[in-house]
Amino acid sequence: MTAQSVVQDNGLGERKWRRRSLWGLLVLIPLTLAVEAYDSVKALLGDNDLFERSVAWGQSAHFGGSDWRLTDLRGAFGMKSLPPDSVPVLADFSVTVGDPDLQKLWLGCKVMLIDAEGRRWSPTSIVSLRTPDNVQTCISAIFSGAKTGETLNLRETFLVPKAATKTIRPAVGLGSERPHFLLFQLEKD
Amino acid sequence: MMRKLANLILLLVAVAFCYGLQISKPHYGDLIGPIPVRGKVGDTIVGRSFEVRAEKLEFARKLETDRFGETKVLTTGGVWAVVTVAFAARAESTSVAVASWRGPTGLTYDHTERLSFVNNGFLPVTVDPGLPRKARLVFEVSPAEAGNATVLISNKLLAALDSQAEISIGPVAVLSDGFPVGTVDTLDLSQPIDGQPK
Amino acid sequence: MLEGARSRLKAWIVTGIGTAAAIAVAGVLGAFEAGHAQVPVLARAGPIETGQWLLQPVKAYVSAEKYVYGTLRKPGTKALVFEVDMTNRTAQSTKDYFDLVQATRPPLDPATKPYIVLTRDSTLSPELHPGMTERMAYVWELPEGGAVPASLGLTVMSKIYKQRDNLYGLPGWFNPSPVGTLTIPVAPDTGGQP
Numbered sequence: 001m002t003a004q005s006v007v008q009d010n011g012l013g014e015r016k017w018r019r020r021s022l023w024g025l026l027v028l029i030p031l032t033l034a035v036e037a038y039d040s041v042k043a044l045l046g047d048n049d050l051f052e053r054s055v056a057w058g059q060s061a062h063f064g065g066s067d068w069r070l071t072d073l074r075g076a077f078g079m080k081s082l083p084p085d086s087v088p089v090l091a092d093f094s095v096t097v098g099d100p101d102l103q104k105l106w107l108g109c110k111v112m113l114i115d116a117e118g119r120r121w122s123p124t125s126i127v128s129l130r131t132p133d134n135v136q137t138c139i140s141a142i143f144s145g146a147k148t149g150e151t152l153n154l155r156e157t158f159l160v161p162k163a164a165t166k167t168i169r170p171a172v173g174l175g176s177e178r179p180h181f182l183l184f185q186l187e188k189d
Numbered sequence: 190m191m192r193k194l195a196n197l198i199l200l201l202v203a204v205a206f207c208y209g210l211q212i213s214k215p216h217y218g219d220l221i222g223p224i225p226v227r228g229k230v231g232d233t234i235v236g237r238s239f240e241v242r243a244e245k246l247e248f249a250r251k252l253e254t255d256r257f258g259e260t261k262v263l264t265t266g267g268v269w270a271v272v273t274v275a276f277a278a279r280a281e282s283t284s285v286a287v288a289s290w291r292g293p294t295g296l297t298y299d300h301t302e303r304l305s306f307v308n309n310g311f312l313p314v315t316v317d318p319g320l321p322r323k324a325r326l327v328f329e330v331s332p333a334e335a336g337n338a339t340v341l342i343s344n345k346l347l348a349a350l351d352s353q354a355e356i357s358i359g360p361v362a363v364l365s366d367g368f369p370v371g372t373v374d375t376l377d378l379s380q381p382i383d384g385q386p387k
Numbered sequence: 388m389l390e391g392a393r394s395r396l397k398a399w400i401v402t403g404i405g406t407a408a409a410i411a412v413a414g415v416l417g418a419f420e421a422g423h424a425q426v427p428v429l430a431r432a433g434p435i436e437t438g439q440w441l442l443q444p445v446k447a448y449v450s451a452e453k454y455v456y457g458t459l460r461k462p463g464t465k466a467l468v469f470e471v472d473m474t475n476r477t478a479q480s481t482k483d484y485f486d487l488v489q490a491t492r493p494p495l496d497p498a499t500k501p502y503i504v505l506t507r508d509s510t511l512s513p514e515l516h517p518g519m520t521e522r523m524a525y526v527w528e529l530p531e532g533g534a535v536p537a538s539l540g541l542t543v544m545s546k547i548y549k550q551r552d553n554l555y556g557l558p559g560w561f562n563p564s565p566v567g568t569l570t571i572p573v574a575p576d577t578g579g580q581p
Contacts, residue, residue, distance in 0.1 A: 083320050112282075119318040122282035126315075161319035217556030263508055266519045289480070296517040299480035303510045331518055 049110065049173035049181040057187045064106055064174035065099030070184040071153075073170055076129060085162045088127040089113065091170040092135075093154040097146045108175030109138040111156040114183065116167035124159040131155055138172075223343055223353035230359070236352030238283040239316060241342055243356045244323070245273040248335065248369045249376035252327070256306055262375070263303055268368055270328045272340055272356075273382060276314055277321040286313035288326045288342045292334025297341075301327045310382060323382045335369045336361035429543060429567035436476075437545035437566050439483060443472040445522065447539045448574035449529065456524050457509030458502065464528040467495070469539060469571065470506065473515060473523050480514040483546070483560060488525060491540040491568060494533055501525040541569045 055061040060069035072092040079088060091111065099105055113121040123137070135155045136144060146152055160168060173181040228234040230243045248270055252263040263269075276285055290298040304311055304327055314324045326340065342354040362370040429435055435442040447469045453459065455466040469488070475481060489497050503512045506522040515521055529535075546560040 083322065086320050118280065120281040121317050122315075124282075124315070124317065159317055159320060164319055216551060218551065218558070261508075265507075266521060267516070295478055297479045298516045299514050302513040303505070303508060305510075329516055329519070331516070 045179040046175070048179055049112075049171070050179035051181070052171070052183040053180050055182050055184045057185050057189060060094075060096070061182055062098070063172065063182050064176050065097075065101070066105075067096040067098065068172060068182060069094045070170055070186075073168075073184075073186060075165055076127075079127065082127070082159070086159050087162050087165055088124075088129065089158045089160050089165065089168065090129070091156050091158070093170075093172070095141070095152045095154060097148055097150050097152065100146060100148050102142045102144075102146065105176040106138065106142045106174050108173075108178075109142060110173045111138050111154075112171050112173070113158050113160060113168040114171050115164045115169075119164070120171075121158045121160055121168070123156045126159055127157055129157060221349045223348040223351060225355045226352050227355045227357070229357055232356075234354040234356065235279075236354055238279055238281065238344060238352070239285055239354075240277040240279065241285070241354045241356070242275045243272055243340065243358075244275060246358060247271045247273075247376055248361075248372040249374070250368070250372060251375045252304075252378055253375050254304065254307055254378040260379075265329045267329055267331045268335060268372060269376065270330050270335060270338075271376060271378075272326040272328075272358075273323060274326060274342070275321055275323050276316045278316040278318045280318065282315065282317045283344060284313050284315040285324075285342060285344055287344070287346050287348070288312060288328075288340060290328040290330055290334070291339045291341060292330065293337040294334065296331070296334055298328050298330045298334070301329050303329070304378075307378070310378075325378065325382065327378075332363070332367045332369065336363065426542070426565045427567040429569045431569065431571060435543055435566065435569070437487065437543060438547055439475065439477050439481065439545075439560055440487060441474040441476055441520075442487075442543065443520075444569065444571055445470040445472060446574065447571040449535050451531070455526055456504040456506060458504065458511070458526070461528060463531050465531050467527045467529050467536075467539065467573065469501075469525040469527075469541070471523055471525070472520050474520040475515045475517050477560075478517055480516045482512055482514045484515070484523070485512070486544055486563060488541045488543055488569075490527060491542050492536075494529060494536060495527055495539075497542075499527060501527045535575055536573055539571045539573050541571065543567055543569055 060067040076088040233242045288300040340356040433443040451465045543566045545566045
């Protein structure tokens with residue numbers, strides 16, 4: 001083998017490999033972007049209640065390891081010293097605990113009301129109504145130490161403008177189920 | 190020879206170009222800073238999650254408020270600036286927790302922490318969609334920084350990539366003692382804000 | 388093969404000599420002596436400048452009052468109070484004064500943290516605003532039965548400003564280092580707040 005032929009061989013091989021590399025980039029760059037973005041996209045989705053899962057009136061839905069059922073949604077009319085045209089609204093849920101690891105599964109628990117325009121109300125601290133002893137909020141229930149098979153009564157209090165009360169529906173989001181959330185339909189739906 | 194010179198020039202151009210890129214690049218702190226939304230007193234400023242409108246500006250030498258049923262008087266080495274604002278939530282319930290007063294020379298006075306024992310009508314304020322609420326923002330500022338200031342309001346501290354309302358306070362006339370015209374001796378904060386039940 | 392080993396050896400020797408020379412130069416320039424420098428003794432009359440603060444010491448005393456600036460005294464302790472006029476020299480409200488003064492000698496331990504009160508209205512550690520001087524009280528707890536020290540020894544600390552920190556690229560005050568030491572006579576308990 002002469003020196004000349006070695007150089008020519010290398011030249012051919014090089015051209016071939018350069019072409020392969022360029023084609024490789026076409027695959028590798030999108031792949032890298034996808035791998036890099038995976039965690040960020042997951043965190044973004046896991047932080048927001050984006051996709052609703054509708055639950056018919058009277059039905060219960062399995063969510064975050066437990067069975068959730070809306071038992072009541074009503075306004076508490078006639079309270080004084082509230083902003084004009086506002087109504088406190090109480091949402092009651094009955095939850096049968098399945099997986100008792102609530103501190104993990106129910107982390108970031110968020111109960112809200114959603115109206116026809118998509119506006120969302122979080123529980124209020126302006127109104128505090130007296131509740132029976134066996135009624136908890138979603139957050140306090142996380143630390144209640146409830147066991148499998150127990151039924152929890154949850155109640156959240158909201159302050160909503162009178163005009164919005166016709167179309168509000170209660171919804172529940174949990175850290176372990178995001179981006180999905182439960183949207184409860186009412187009897188009249 | 191020519192070739193060498195050309196290479197050298199190319200190298201210098203590359204160095205200058207890289208240096209230009211480096212100094213013109215925004216710093217990380219600027220990239221993730223708050224996004225300002227500007228307006229004047231009386232304007233409704235619309236941010237991502239809340240709207241705010243400054244309605245009234247008052248100056249006082251002393252503040253008076255209730256603490257556990259007793260009247261408490263708050264004195265200051267400067268002057269109290271009290272801005273009455275109306276907040277509204279946009280699509281979601283939100284809370285507004287942070288405000289500061291930026292004087293004309295850039296000195297920044299954070300919202301006072303000396304009123305933290307009062308929990309209604311001051312920051313943090315939670316607002317629900319369709320239910321606007323009023324609140325008072327209270328700053329302890331040097332009288333020299335009272336005019337031509339900007340009030341900055343955001344949801345939370347380090348509002349990275351979130352809106353920050355910037356309300357410019359116009360010029361404020363000053364008396365011979367350095368205090369703004371219309372500075373009252375004592376402002377009673379235990380009085381409800383106009384048009385809002387306590 | 389042998390050639391490669393020889394050049395590698397040569398590289399090692401050159402690197403070694405270079406490093407030794409660098410260390411020697413740094414030593415001559417005093418890089419290793421900064422840590423042992425004696426901190427100066429500060430005049431009690433003040434004012435004392437640190438990076439963020441201007442301090443004017445006022446007084447130190449022991450109090451056995453039930454409330455020391457609005458805070459209930461713990462049973463079995465009395466309070467050693469150091470009052471100081473503080474001016475924020477920065478352009479931003481701050482409460483970065485928790486490690487500003489550190490007690491240096493018995494009966495206080497440098498590790499014991501005082502609580503800090505605004506004397507104007509007994510607010511616990513509020514932010515202080517740019518250029519607005521306020522009298523603050525640093526309050527340490529002493530055992531009730533123990534002897535009252537005749538004087539209070541303090542180290543005053545300062546920080547340096549960085550326009551961009553290495554982690555977030557944001558401005559801030561970092562790297563605390565002592566400005567000097569300060570000795571304040573402690574007034575005995577007179578039965579009330581002087």
